[in-house]
Every structure is written in C-alpha cells, then in structure tokens.
Amino acid sequence: MSEFPYERLRRFPDVEASNLQAHDATDLLLVDRGLDLAADRGLTGAEIVVIGDGYGAITLALMDAGMAGLRVHQDLATGRRALAHNAAALGLVRTPDGDGVSAEAEPGRAASHPESGTRFVPHELDAELLTGARLVLLQLPKALAELEEIADAVARWAADDVVLVAGGRVKHMTLAQNDVLTRSFARVQAQRAERKSRLIIADGPRDVPETPPFPVRETHVLTAFAEPVEVTLAAHGGAFAGARIDIGTRVLLDVLDRVPSAGVVLDLGCGTGALAAVYALTHPDARVIATDRSAAAVASARATMAADGIADRVQVTHDDAGSELPDASADVVLLNPPFHLGTSVHTAAATRLFEAAARLLAPGGELWTVYNSALAYKGELTRLIGPTEQVHRTAKFTVTRSIRA
Ligand SMILES: C[S@@+](CC[C@H](N)C(=O)[O-])C[C@H]1O[C@@H](n2cnc3c(N)ncnc32)[C@H](O)[C@@H]1O
Numbered sequence: 280m281s282e283f284p285y286e287r288l289r290r291f292p293d294v295e296a297s298n299l300q301a302h303d304a305t306d307l308l309l310v311d312r313g314l315d316l317a318a319d320r321g322l323t324g325a326e327i328v329v330i331g332d333g334y335g336a337i338t339l340a341l342m343d344a345g346m347a348g349l350r351v352h353q354d355l356a357t358g359r360r361a362l363a364h365n366a367a368a369l370g371l372v373r374t375p376d377g378d379g380v381s382a383e384a385e386p387g388r389a390a391s392h393p394e395s396g397t398r399f400v401p402h403e404l405d406a407e408l409l410t411g412a413r414l415v416l417l418q419l420p421k422a423l424a425e426l427e428e429i430a431d432a433v434a435r436w437a438a439d440d441v442v443l444v445a446g447g448r449v450k451h452m453t454l455a456q457n458d459v460l461t462r463s464f465a466r467v468q469a470q471r472a473e474r475k476s477r478l479i480i481a482d483g484p485r486d487v488p489e490t491p492p493f494p495v496r497e498t499h500v501l502t503a504f505a506e507p508v509e510v511t512l513a514a515h516g517g518a519f520a521g522a523r524i525d526i527g528t529r530v531l532l533d534v535l536d537r538v539p540s541a542g543v544v545l546d547l548g549c550g551t552g553a554l555a556a557v558y559a560l561t562h563p564d565a566r567v568i569a570t571d572r573s574a575a576a577v578a579s580a581r582a583t584m585a586a587d588g589i590a591d592r593v594q595v596t597h598d599d600a601g602s603e604l605p606d607a608s609a610d611v612v613l614l615n616p617p618f619h620l621g622t623s624v625h626t627a628a629a630t631r632l633f634e635a636a637a638r639l640l641a642p643g644g645e646l647w648t649v650y651n652s653a654l655a656y657k658g659e660l661t662r663l664i665g666p667t668e669q670v671h672r673t674a675k676f677t678v679t680r681s682i683r684a
Pocket of ligand 1 (some may be wrong): 519520525527528547548549550551552553554570571572573576598599600601614615616617618628631632
C-alpha cells in the first residue's frame with residue numbers, strides 16, 4: 280500500500296461537498312497494481328499512461344513514487360484543472376508563475392518538477408497519448424461506448440505487449456464491460472474484488488478496424504420549424520446521448536424557433552452540439568459559441584459542426600462552465616443541464632451552470648433551459664437569473680425562459 284497523502288487532494292474547481300471525495304478505493308488499487316507491474320516489468324514512467332484520472336490521484340501517487348514522464352488523459356476540464364492544482368499544492372510540479380496553485384498543463388505540454396524534470400504530459404485520447412505505452416491504468420468510464428473508444432485506442436496505438444489495468448467500483452461494474460474489452464483484447468481477466476472495487480486486466484491487443492469506430496454520426500430531420508431542418512450529430516464514446524437527440528434536448532428544440540434572433544448565442548454544456556448546430560442552421564447571421572467541460576463532447580461538437588458545414592460559424596471550446604468567456608458577453612444562453620453528478624443525484628452541477636449563465640448573459644439577455652419537471656428549478660432560476668416563465672411543458676420536461684435582470 281502506498282503512503283501517498285490521498286486525503287490532501289481536492290476536487291476544486293469541480294463541485295465540492297462533504298460527501299464527495301477527490302479519490303476512491305479504485306484509485307488506490309490501480310496505483311498499487313500499477314507500481315507492482317511497473318517494477319516487475321522494469322517499466323519507466325514514459326511507458327505508462329493514465330486514463331480517466333478524476334482529480335489526479337493516480338497520476339500524482341505514481342509521480343510521488345518516482346515515475347517520471349507519465350502520459351495522462353482526462354476527459355473533463357475540471358479534472359485537468361484539479362490535477363494541476365493538486366500537483367502544485369503538493370509541490371509535485373513547478374508552476375509557471377511560481378505561486379504554486381495556478382498551473383494548468385495544456386495537452387502535449389509537460390508539467391515539470393522542480394528537481395527531476397518532466398513528470399507528466401497531458402494528452403487528448405489519441406496516438407500521441409498511447410504510442411509505445413506498455414502499461415495503461417484506466418478508471419472505467421460510465422458509458423460503454425466510452426470504454427469501447429478507449430479500448431480501441433489502446434489496442435490501436437499502444438505497444439504489442441501493453442497491459443491494460445481497468446478498475447471500477449463493484450456496484451457500477453457490469454459484464455458488458457468485459458465483453459467490450461474482449462472485442463479489443465485477446466485476454467481479459469477480472470480480479471477479485473477488494474475494498475468494494477475490482478480490477479480487470481486485459482492484454483493481447485487484437486487487430487483493429489482501419490477506421491476508428493468513433494465518432495459515430497446520425498442525421499435527423501426536425502419538423503418543428505417553418506422549413507424542415509436537417510442536422511447531423513457526431514458523437515465520440517463519452518458524449519451525452521450519442522448521436523441521438525436526447526428527449527429533453529428535443530423538447531427544447533421543439534420551441535427553438537421562439538428563441539429570439541440574437542447577436543451572440545451560447546450553448547452551455549453543449550454535448551454533441553445539437554442545440555448550437557440547429558440554432559446556427561436556422562440563424563445564418565448569429566454568432567454561436569458551444570462549450571462543454573468534456574473533451575469527448577468538444578470533439579463531438581466540432582465534428583457535428585463540420586458535418587453540418589457550419590464549423591466557421593460555431594466556435595467550440597473546452598472549458599468549465601464557460602469560465603474563459605467574458606461577463607455579459609451572451610445575448611442568449613441555451614441550456615440542458617446535467618442533473619446527475621457522478622452517480623448520485625445532485626443538483627449542484629446544474630446550479631453551477633445557472634450561476635454561469637447569470638454571469639455570462641448581458642442585461643436583458645435570455646436563458647432558455649430545459650429540465651426534468653420533477654426538479655422544479657423555476658424558483659432557483661428566478662433568484663439567480665431574473666423573471667422566469669414556463670414556455671413549454673411535456674409529460675416529463677419543462678422549458679423555461681429567464682430574462683437577465
Ligand atoms: C444533459 S447534457 C446536454 C448536452 C447537449 N446540450 C444536449 O442537449 O444534447 C449536459 C452537458 O453539460 C456538460 N456539463 C456539465 N457540467 C458542466 C460544466 N461545469 N461546464 C461545462 N459543461 C458542463 C456535460 O458534459 C454534458 O455534455
């Protein structure tokens with residue numbers, strides 16, 4: 280068992296609460312097994328890749344144990360920032376401005392240690408992340424499609440003798456995950472559960488199809504407009520709802536022609552970019568920005584805009600709650616907020632986006648939100664944004680319009 284001070288890690292800038300931790304038992308299992316395998320096989324840090332590290336626990340514990348040059352992929356902008364903050368707070372990397380907290384390593388740019396040089400290099404889920412990798416430590420993602428994309432990427436780009444160690448909480452694991460791994464690896468072995476977590480070890484990467492399986496694309500024809508609108512959605516494995524149109528999204532799309540024509544329109548938490556794409560297709564003069572904290576969503580939304588021929592008119596950014604956009608810079612915000620945080624129902628993630636919309640909207644600007652009617656967000660929207668009215672309601676969903684006071 281490693282002596283790394285896991286309890287000192289923070290989730291910041293992600294939502295923090297007393298019942299939410301910045302590490303779990305699976306992180307500890309992955310680190311311990313990873314260090315054992317690295318020692319047995321004589322691996323250097325540069326041959327090790329970490330994928331799905333929530334807040335940096337795995338990466339930082341390996342660095343603390345002396346592993347240098349790790350390659351790391353995290354999907355969430357919040358996770359990337361948390362890793363950088365935690366690394367700096369624990370003194371494991373040098374920060375550019377020396378204040379110890381504001382470092383954020385960019386994909387492909389190494390974060391370095393004061394004495395021992397390069398310690399970890401963030402990457403997107405691509406060839407640079409995985410080429411030559413001989414050990415991949417993975418926190419299992421929630422979506423099977425996301426696991427499928429990761430397994431394909433490891434089999435496609437890592438070394439032939441790569442060992443993939445995937446871990447998760449037993450209560451969230453399914454046999455379907457083994458099946459997905461079996462499609463990319465000849466040997467897949469589930470280990471005995473420990474501390475309510477379990478590791479699956481896969482090796483023997485199989486041949487992969489010439490074209491990567493993601494993004495997938497689906498074309499939809501929307502009839503709730505004066506003229507039918509054809510939109511193609513592209514989705515990477517980790518994107519919300521895949522290339523389908525989610526039922527909540529569809530309820531907001533059904534009234535999208537009532538959203539005013541505005542200068543700058545922001546799709547906050549854009550997923551595959553369905554709302555941004557349809558708005559842009561129906562408003563050729565609007566400036567549209569789509570932003571999401573998930574890299575899989577951002578890559579999907581970019582592929583969506585390319586498929587719909589509007590990549591030059593829709594800017595897609597990877598950011599946490601639009602934090603890099605100026606105050607009062609949007610005339611309209613479109614929002615289909617998440618209402619599950621991890622696997623526990625938690626409205627804090629939605630509140631965070633309402634607060635962001637309040638900051639980003641210009642006075643008189645409008646927030647159009649769709650949510651599960653059971654959540655009764657109207658009071659909160661009125662308090663945080665301004666006067667809020669119900670525009671549309673189906674058996675399950677409510678669409679509201681809030682005017683920024
Ligand atoms: C319910 S999905 C909606 C996606 C898309 N707008 C649609 O309607 O299909 C919510 C999206 O919000 C994103 N999200 C959640 N918290 C976020 C945050 N703090 N900053 C940016 N995006 C966030 C999630 O990654 C997810 O893609």
